[in-house]
Amino acid sequence: MTAEGSFLFQKTIAKTAVSVEIIFKGYTEQLFCSDIEILKLVNSGKSAPDKQNIKLRQYDIFKRRSLIKIIKKGLKIEPNYSFFKEFCSQIFAKTIFNVLKNDFPQFIKNKEKMHFQLEIINKYEYRCLANHDFARSQKDLMVLQFSGSALAGRVYFPWLCRKRVDASFLERTLIHEMEHQLEHLKGLYQEEEKIQQKIKLLSQNPTNHISPGLPYLYETLCNFYTEGLATYLEHKDTAFLTFSLEQISHAKEALLKLSLCDSKTEAEKILLKDFKIKGEDAEYHLGCLMAYFVALTETIRLKKKVTIISAKTKEKLTDLKDLMSFILNSREIRLGKLDEKAWDSAYQMLGNITHHSDFIKTYLKACHELKITQVAVIIDMELYKTLLNNATGNHSELLK
Ligand SMILES: [Zn+2]
Numbered sequence: 181m182t183a184e185g186s187f188l189f190q191k192t193i194a195k196t197a198v199s200v201e202i203i204f205k206g207y208t209e210q211l212f213c214s215d216i217e218i219l220k221l222v223n224s225g226k227s228a229p230d231k232q233n234i235k236l237r238q239y240d241i242f243k244r245r246s247l248i249k250i251i252k253k254g255l256k257i258e259p260n261y262s263f264f265k266e267f268c269s270q271i272f273a274k275t276i277f278n279v280l281k282n283d284f285p286q287f288i289k290n291k292e293k294m295h296f297q298l299e300i301i302n303k304y305e306y307r308c309l310a311n312h313d314f315a316r317s318q319k320d321l322m323v324l325q326f327s328g329s330a331l332a333g334r335v336y337f338p339w340l341c342r343k344r345v346d347a348s349f350l351e352r353t354l355i356h357e358m359e360h361q362l363e364h365l366k367g368l369y370q371e372e373e374k375i376q377q378k379i380k381l382l383s384q385n386p387t388n389h390i391s392p393g394l395p396y397l398y399e400t401l402c403n404f405y406t407e408g409l410a411t412y413l414e415h416k417d418t419a420f421l422t423f424s425l426e427q428i429s430h431a432k433e434a435l436l437k438l439s440l441c442d443s444k445t446e447a448e449k450i451l452l453k454d455f456k457i458k459g460e461d462a463e464y465h466l467g468c469l470m471a472y473f474v475a476l477t478e479t480i481r482l483k484k485k486v487t488i489i490s491a492k493t494k495e496k497l498t499d500l501k502d503l504m505s506f507i508l509n510s511r512e513i514r515l516g517k518l519d520e521k522a523w524d525s526a527y528q529m530l531g532n533i534t535h536h537s538d539f540i541k542t543y544l545k546a547c548h549e550l551k552i553t554q555v556a557v558i559i560d561m562e563l564y565k566t567l568l569n570n571a572t573g574n575h576s577e578l579l580k
Contacts, residue, residue: 187266189273193280196288199294200273202290207302207328207546209261215242215332216259223337224245241309242333250341257340267339269329272298275350279358283351283416286357294345295321303327312351312360314369322361326353328333343456351413359410366534372402382578389573393438397571398437398579400455400463404559408467415468416523420514423469425507428558431455431462435563439570466558470543475518475526476500477546482525487516500550507556540564 186203227247251436276296280288288294303309309330313323334346363369376395383390391397415421434454441447457465479486480500488497490510497506497513507513518526535537547557555559568576 187269187273189269189277191276191277193288194285196280196291197293198277198280198288198296200298202269202272202275202300204265204300204328205301207300211302211328212261212264212332213259215329216257216337218242219333219337220229220251220257223251223341225249225251231414241327241330242337244338247338247341255341256411259336264332264336268335271335271345271347272326272331272350275347275354279351279354284355284358284413285331287362291320293320297321297323298327299323299325300331301325302311303329310357312357312364314360317361317364319365322358324357356410359413359474360406362531363409365405368402368406368534371535372399378579381573384455388575388578389501391439391441391571391573392444393441393450394571396447396451396569397435397438400438400451400461401537401567403412403461403463404467404470405533406538407461407464408466408470408539409527411468412471412530413527417517420489420516421465421469421472422512423507424491424512425513425556426511427457427462428556431457431466432559432563434462434558436568436570439567467539470539470558471526471530472515472518472547473529473550473552473568474542475522476503477549478525478529479519479522482519482522484519484522486518486522489514489516504551504553506554506557513525525578530556537561537564 186201188202189200191198210502217356219242222242223244229334280294303311303325309327311325313325316323330349334349338344375398377500379390379395379398382388383394384390384560436453438447438450451461455462476486478484486500488500488503488506489495490497490506491512492510495510497503530539530542533542543558544560547560565576568579572578
């Protein structure tokens with residue numbers, strides 16, 4: 181531990197001097213102890229504690245079936261804040277080094293040094309367990325905020341109970357945020373910010389007919405690429421992804437509603453209630469599926485195999501040529517883990533994209549090759565233009 185109370189770790193990986201600094205900021209001993217009490221309660225195996233008193237997201241991060249048996253046996257757990265800080269810092273640094281070495285070597289390719297600054301903060305809102313701080317991140321520096329509660333629930337507590345930590349949770353989250361760092365260095369977020377500023381200016385003049393939903397819609401469209409690709413990376417080893425026609429049509433409807441809405445409150449409500457898949461902003465999952473479909477064309481090109489099954493009948497798709505009829509018959513399918521080469525090849529291709537509309541175009545090319553028809557297409561250029569025209573009084577060219 182350094183004099184400022186932060187933890188520092190260093191290691192050379194493939195000729196890059198990597199350093200990891202972890203600072204506990206705002207996640208105090210008091211918050212930590214209260215989280216441990218909630219963890220004990222949530223995993224006590226007794227009837228579900230009153231969710232009103234525990235924020236739902238916190239409940240979801242904390243509840244682990246594997247812990248219940250052990251807590252039931254009466255294991256005594258005394259929270260130890262200094263051990264928590266030291267232990268979690270070590271695990272975090274170790275995970276970063278492993279990810280750079282094994283999963284994401286391109287992240288430090290041709291770099292002399294790379295510094296990670298992790299701030300452990302008080303946060304457990306949905307999808308905000310980690311945040312890439314692009315305002316402060318630079319070429320050799322990645323600043324990341326991470327939820328202290330998530331560390332308590334996924335690293336410290338399982339360690340006390342059964343000498344295990346949820347390493348895959350840490351890995352997936354880190355890989356996701358690292359992808360955002362690469363997107364940031366490509367200038368994607370600056371470009372998005374520039375257009376958002378333009379929208380603000382245009383909205384000041386009522387004759388421009390800018391919908392109050394436009395800033396939200398524009399962000400969502402950008403996220404299809406940035407969050408979609410980060411989620412694709414995160415799920416490299418996930419066994420199955422769900423593809424559902426119903427989810428797609430529901431999401432498209434919500435986007436159209438968003439493009440036509442006439443107040444900020446309505447826009448927020450649509451995003452909070454309608455544009456969700458399993459409680460998560462829909463563009464994460466849908467963007468990830470778009471990347472997956474690109475990878476399917478690579479699977480065919482490289483003559484690799486992939487398992488795709490019907491959600492209902494568990495029947496297997498035998499030939500990717502029949503994918504569309506299989507989708508129509510099944511309505512919901514499970515997309516299996518991709519061959520590594522096909523996955524990589526698609527990632528290389530998608531990683532070179534510098535505008536979200538090019539992501540849609542690349543995806544549409546894949547749909548064309550796979551003979552996917554409208555009903556199963558997540559977003560096409562026609563819908564993209566309609567959405568922007570709806571929200572700009574038919575003047576989407578203003579956003580260029
Ligand atoms: Zn993200």
